[in-house]
Amino acid sequence: MSAKTYEVRTYGCQMNVHDSERLSGLLEDAGYVRAPEGTAEGDADVVVFNTCAVRENADNKLYGNLGRLAPMKTKRPGMQIAVGGCLAQKDRDTIVKRAPWVDVVFGTHNIGKLPVLLERARIQEEAQVEIAESLEAFPSTLPTRRESAYAAWVSISVGCNNTCTFCIVPALRGKEEDRRPGDILAEIETLVSEGVCEITLLGQNVNAYGSDLGDREAFSKLLRACGEIEGLERVRFTSPHPRDFTDDVIAAMAETPNVMHQLHMPLQSGSDTVLKAMRRSYRQERFLGIIEKVRAAMPDAAISTDIIVGFPGETEEDFEQTMHVVREARFANAFTFQYSKRPGTPAATMEGQIPKEVVQARYERLVALQEEISWDENKKQVGRTLEVMVSEGEGRKDGATHRLSGRAPDNRLVHFNPSLRGLNDQRSTKPDEPVRPGDVVTVEITYAAPHHLLAEGPARAVRRTRAGDAWEKRTAAAAPKQAGVMLGIPTIGAPAPTPAPAATGCGCD
Numbered sequence: 001m002s003a004k005t006y007e008v009r010t011y012g013c014q015m016n017v018h019d020s021e022r023l024s025g026l027l028e029d030a031g032y033v034r035a036p037e038g039t040a041e042g043d044a045d046v047v048v049f050n051t052c053a054v055r056e057n058a059d060n061k062l063y064g065n066l067g068r069l070a071p072m073k074t075k076r077p078g079m080q081i082a083v084g085g086c087l088a089q090k091d092r093d094t095i096v097k098r099a100p101w102v103d104v105v106f107g108t109h110n111i112g113k114l115p116v117l118l119e120r121a122r123i124q125e126e127a128q129v130e131i132a133e134s135l136e137a138f139p140s141t142l143p144t145r146r147e148s149a150y151a152a153w154v155s156i157s158v159g160c161n162n163t164c165t166f167c168i169v170p171a172l173r174g175k176e177e178d179r180r181p182g183d184i185l186a187e188i189e190t191l192v193s194e195g196v197c198e199i200t201l202l203g204q205n206v207n208a209y210g211s212d213l214g215d216r217e218a219f220s221k222l223l224r225a226c227g228e229i230e231g232l233e234r235v236r237f238t239s240p241h242p243r244d245f246t247d248d249v250i251a252a253m254a255e256t257p258n259v260m261h262q263l264h265m266p267l268q269s270g271s272d273t274v275l276k277a278m279r280r281s282y283r284q285e286r287f288l289g290i291i292e293k294v295r296a297a298m299p300d301a302a303i304s305t306d307i308i309v310g311f312p313g314e315t316e317e318d319f320e321q322t323m324h325v326v327r328e329a330r331f332a333n334a335f336t337f338q339y340s341k342r343p344g345t346p347a348a349t350m351e352g353q354i355p356k357e358v359v360q361a362r363y364e365r366l367v368a369l370q371e372e373i374s375w376d377e378n379k380k381q382v383g384r385t386l387e388v389m390v391s392e393g394e395g396r397k398d399g400a401t402h403r404l405s406g407r408a409p410d411n412r413l414v415h416f417n418p419s420l421r422g423l424n425d426q427r428s429t430k431p432d433e434p435v436r437p438g439d440v441v442t443v444e445i446t447y448a449a450p451h452h453l454l455a456e457g458p459a460r461a462v463r464r465t466r467a468g469d470a471w472e473k474r475t476a477a478a479a480p481k482q483a484g485v486m487l488g489i490p491t492i493g494a495p496a497p498t499p500a501p502a503a504t505g506c507g508c509d
Helices: 014-029 058-075 086-091 093-098 111-124 169-173 181-193 218-226 247-255 272-277 284-297 316-329 356-379 466-483
Strands: 005-010 046-051 080-085 104-106 128-130 151-155 198-202 234-238 262-264 302-309 333-338 385-391 404-407 413-416 440-444 453-455 461-463
Touching (some): 014 111, 058 080, 086 169, 284 302, 385 453
Parallel strands (some): 046 080, 413 453
Antiparallel strands (some): 385 440, 404 413
């Protein structure tokens, strides 16, 4: 009898992406196998929705997807559907009432119960709804199916102590709980021993780490400790909060060689009036002061941000203050959002909701300004020689252009020519050795676009890494299974470009 297959569909922020890795690990630990790439909708034996609740239409999207599966489930009596994540934590029994064909509903605090709940639903032939009110076990203790052979998320905390009026996450994820530094470092060391060479420290408010431990400098100490791990080449973190971004963190970034000079610092608004209404505990002067200090310590730092346009009560003058900060900060890129009501948040019922056409016009002006700045900042990279860590799946046109893609140390996306220049460098690959995800390629940037860089000449050198070896081993292990039950070749690449998940996630830091 062949093993049951599963599919996990993920919506939302980096936390959800990493939680989905754990859900996959739990299911595989219980004997399920991932449905092959290209499996038709409804053909997996178990479909898990890992949901997000921060968008106004999040529930409509979920119920639309559930509705499409209903007739498929009728035709396949053994099929099971599970709903977890933030929307499940918020709506609870409502999900089963609106979609009675759902078998399991679980929350953000008890994802480890999924296999048990699926089995219980099968035996009892009725829906299982189990929502824990507090964290039962730190998620990092659960089995994890990593999506990348060379880059990994590492959670250092869960929950958030902030009360931003546009964000529902603290109500669904709970108060901040920090992991012990020794546990974090042990997980990183294990990952490195398996071939991982890049890690991203993950937290809802990552640089508030230590508030639960009683150590205000715990985060900077953690960054420095990462610098002592042999074989760990790149360290990133997301997402910090300006309130907690202290000078010791800047010093740790500047002085720890494997901590990348890349920072995602959510602005949300440049107006002090709007920031106060958002319950953001900093003001424009404080934000720009952080940017100035980061650039003084790391002139090459690439800084990105999140911005919300059209928050309730935002005037034209308020919006111009946001434009002013964008001009002053010169972000490498910005993830811009038109304000949308998050059900259950104070902002959703505030007076002064901005008309859609006004929000749209402001949004377009902001995007045009940031596009211009991003392009100008990228043009400064032309002529530079960069070490690019090769990824897979980030260059949509790579197949047609015969290019490869990867990330520079500052997280800029680089498309490059994989052919090699003839150099007497023992670290370089031979002509018949392919460049693999996880390997590091030295290239010269010849062209800049607003959202990527291009290296059109031959690569100067390619350093084959243990991470590339790990990717090759994993791919080879998966390939022979294609004739039978296939595990699915993993999606390789760094966890989504550090700020990218915010485009579909909380934008709440």
